[in-house]
Amino acid sequence: MTNKDKTYELIVKRLTNEISEEENALLDEQFAQKKFSKSKFEKLSVYWRMFFPKPVKHSIIEKTEKKLGFTYQAGAKTNSWNWLKIAASILLIVSVGYSLYTFVKPNDQLVLNEYCCENGEQKEIVLSDGTSIWLNSESRIIASEPFLGNTREVILYGEAYFEVAHNPEKPFIVKTSNLQTKVLGTKFNITSSGPHIPQEISLYEGSVELTADNASHNKVIMHPGETAIFSPDNGEIAVTRKDLGKPAQWRDxxxxxxxxxxxxxxxxxxxxxxxxxxxxxxxxxxxxxxxxxxxxxxxxxxxxxxxxxxxxxxxxxxxxxxxxxx
Missing domain, CATH: 3.55.50.30 (Phage tail protein beta-alpha-beta fold)
Incomplete structure (x- = not known):
């Protein structure tokens, strides 16, 4: 196991509340020696708490590995074996269902990008597929680029307006706390400020499919001019028609x-x-x-x-x- 892999393992243990006092001190020492940015860890913690507000047992990582089809031979101690363990853990943290192929194919130059706005700031970003996103104050987007596989997936914390590049072969998915917004090419606004606060989705063009808690039975199709409110208390999605005005007027x-x-x-x-x-x-x-x-x-x-x-x-x-x- 490389030093970098060991650091990732310690980070996963701290996030899952399964770190020993000795390991905790070792991780703090690595922060102090700038072997891993403390500010990056704090940002990572924000997203972890967003998707997993309660302590998560380490067994969930093992379940994630099995779901992805990760298999190990008894006694294997190679760096490849350790890398797969770390990859599964990082996959769990960012919560964006990428395949094993995405992590290990060396020529894809996969980069996990974080786009963020501070207090009072607004920003427009363009993703690798041509999708334009406007971020509102105190908002963040995580995207692994280029988009590989059959979907284009991002994570949102805060508020953002999307103009999604049309691609019927590769749906665009926005993941927020306990909710998934799936589109092909459309214009919509999402506000998601935390796991216990209602989320709001306003649709201006195209169609949107909302799925709560990844449960297919709780799925809603939105049409232009509609606003959906997702309640984290009961997992219900309420859709109403209203005067949306100009798209994402907060930009002006x-x-x-x-x-x-x-x-x-x-x-x-x-x-x-x-x-x-x-x-x-x-x-x-x-x-x-x-x-x-x-x-x-x-x-x-x-x-x-x-x-x-x-x-x-x-x-x-x-x-x-x-x-x-x-």
Whole structure:
């Protein structure tokens, strides 16, 4: 086993909560010696918690290996054997069902790319297949390029607008927490901010197939002009028709709400204005609004919202607190 492989093994053990104190100290030492970037590990941890919010037993890696058809002969100690173990673990971490062929074919120059936006930043990226993606503030995309096999798969954390290059032979799949969005070539927007927060998918062109928890019985086909809300609490997908306006208006600094509840609105305000907003009363959070803002400050928006439907808000050191009006 090479030193690099050993580092990967320690990372997998820490992520799966199966690392000993000695191994834990060794990994920290490798971070200190810059044998592996601590910041990269922290980003990796974010994605791990996103897809596996609860501790995962090491046996899940073995199950992944069997599913991929990895076979080992008793007593094998070659670097190839160890590399397959590491490949299976990394596959599990990034959660993008690539085949064994993808990992081991030497001439493919496969690269795992991470595209990210910091607070207040927006960015357009173009993937190797020609798909254009606009990332919103505090959002990330992971893509293994070039796309090999029968699908084009990426992972999203945050919000992004996609204009997918049409390829009927190779569907484009966006993986978010407990949800898979599958398209051939279309324009749509996804908001996915964590495993416990509802996800929103708005479709502007083409069609989209949503599958919750990888269960074929919980599958929904979307059509243009529809918005789907995926609830992580019950795994249900609710689809409604609404005025979507111009595709991904947030790219132009516009906040567009069409019969949207205050819980959803505050999440969008948090991203745009880089602040925290706490809704202390569930009844207030369910208040619905139809509105559009562009140049207003967050304080101006809060004043307008609380005048339209009665609630109270106050600015605090940690952000904005929204309460029911006494």
């Amino acid at each position: 600094g516009i906040l567009h709400f069409d019969n949207e509840d205050l819980f959803s609105i505050t999440r969008k305000l948090e991203r745009k204005y880089n602040t925290k907003i706490f809704v202390t009363d569930p009844a207030v959070g369910r208040l619905r609004y139809t509105a559009e803002f562009q140049h207003e400050s967050v304080d101006s928006i809060m004043r307008i919202l609380c005048e339209a439907k009665e609630f109270h808000y106050e600015n605090a050191s940690g952000g904005i607190i929204i309460k029911a009006k006494n």
